[in-house]
Amino acid sequence: MDNFIQFSVSDLAAITNHRSGEVKFGERIITIPNDTPALDFISKSDAPFVLFGIPEDVGVKANFGRVGTASAYFSAIKSLANIQHNKFCKGSKIILLGHLDVEKQMKKASLLMANDKEDRKELFKLVEQIDKEVSHLVCAIVKLGKIPIIIGGGHNNAYGNIKGLALGKGKMVNAVNFDAHTDFRIMEGRHSGNGFTYAFEEHFLKKYFVFGLHEGFVSKSVFNTIKSIPETINYNTYEEIEVRKEKDFDTELNVALDYIKNEPFGIELDLDAIPGVYSSAMTNSGFGVDKARQFVHHFGKHKNASYLHICEGAPDLDHSNNNHLTGKLIAYLITDFMKSKTL
Numbered sequence: 001m002d003n004f005i006q007f008s009v010s011d012l013a014a015i016t017n018h019r020s021g022e023v024k025f026g027e028r029i030i031t032i033p034n035d036t037p038a039l040d041f042i043s044k045s046d047a048p049f050v051l052f053g054i055p056e057d058v059g060v061k062a063n064f065g066r067v068g069t070a071s072a073y074f075s076a077i078k079s080l081a082n083i084q085h086n087k088f089c090k091g092s093k094i095i096l097l098g099h100l101d102v103e104k105q106m107k108k109a110s111l112l113m114a115n116d117k118e119d120r121k122e123l124f125k126l127v128e129q130i131d132k133e134v135s136h137l138v139c140a141i142v143k144l145g146k147i148p149i150i151i152g153g154g155h156n157n158a159y160g161n162i163k164g165l166a167l168g169k170g171k172m173v174n175a176v177n178f179d180a181h182t183d184f185r186i187m188e189g190r191h192s193g194n195g196f197t198y199a200f201e202e203h204f205l206k207k208y209f210v211f212g213l214h215e216g217f218v219s220k221s222v223f224n225t226i227k228s229i230p231e232t233i234n235y236n237t238y239e240e241i242e243v244r245k246e247k248d249f250d251t252e253l254n255v256a257l258d259y260i261k262n263e264p265f266g267i268e269l270d271l272d273a274i275p276g277v278y279s280s281a282m283t284n285s286g287f288g289v290d291k292a293r294q295f296v297h298h299f300g301k302h303k304n305a306s307y308l309h310i311c312e313g314a315p316d317l318d319h320s321n322n323n324h325l326t327g328k329l330i331a332y333l334i335t336d337f338m339k340s341k342t343l
């Protein structure tokens, strides 16, 4: 595979803290042997999940955001490797593929300023290059009958995920998104705020449900767009559920599932919806970690749930001595997803 850096068995050993009498995920997670073509190996493996990372923040920068999402993948796999392999969840169910090589795009982006009109156009182009790689890889994994787990990166990668799933399945697909924002901004060039718009306009996305959006962070024009295409987008808000108690969380999980469940669908989870998690649009109000975990479990257990994407986490923005917590949260969410398919 081009533009890809595989994770090796020795990389895995280096991040696993071994303890006698215990078996950690890192001792059981599957990596691709050096001498074997990755896709051949995946097709022959019994493991249902294939995990890869997208260590970029080009899409966030192009959306005028604060960079830092590039570090989430490495933080996540460090935590994942040290989860206990036991009767609840087994490391051997997951192939840790590695990460997209986005170094070239990251280097170019570091020299560009989002506030400069011409520079921003260059950032859009860099995001498009990443889009191509993401959709290609997701499509290849889906075609092998496996379930991708994608660790971003910015939410721009929703576009590549949806496109890859649609191409892999040969039809339009659906998505559910746990997010404070719709990411349905205008098509001004690719960035982290319009992945779903592009996926919809290019006929990869059929139906889209945004779960728990924050009313104060969606523009009137986006609400008008949503209103004009009710058969395509539906949503509930965090305030309806948790502040005004007009809607019930568990009932809404089912409303959302009913909306998207008839086609293969992607599960998107933007960590900027969860209070206290470091991200470009970090929040101090929103559904807590346990609600996010329930969300992943609820949608993950449906047979049409076809990928999990966790994005926008930015451990690099956390200067405390607890900056491993973003990775730890991602590891919880990954294992909740794995368990939803097996328990």
Ligand SMILES: N=CN[C@@H](CCC(=O)O)C(=O)O
Pocket: 063, 064, 065, 066, 154, 155, 156, 181, 183, 185, 192, 193, 194, 217, 270, 280, 281, 312
């Ligand atoms: N993917 C997130 N997009 C959000 C937040 C952007 C930010 O503030 O960094 C949006 O465009 O509204």
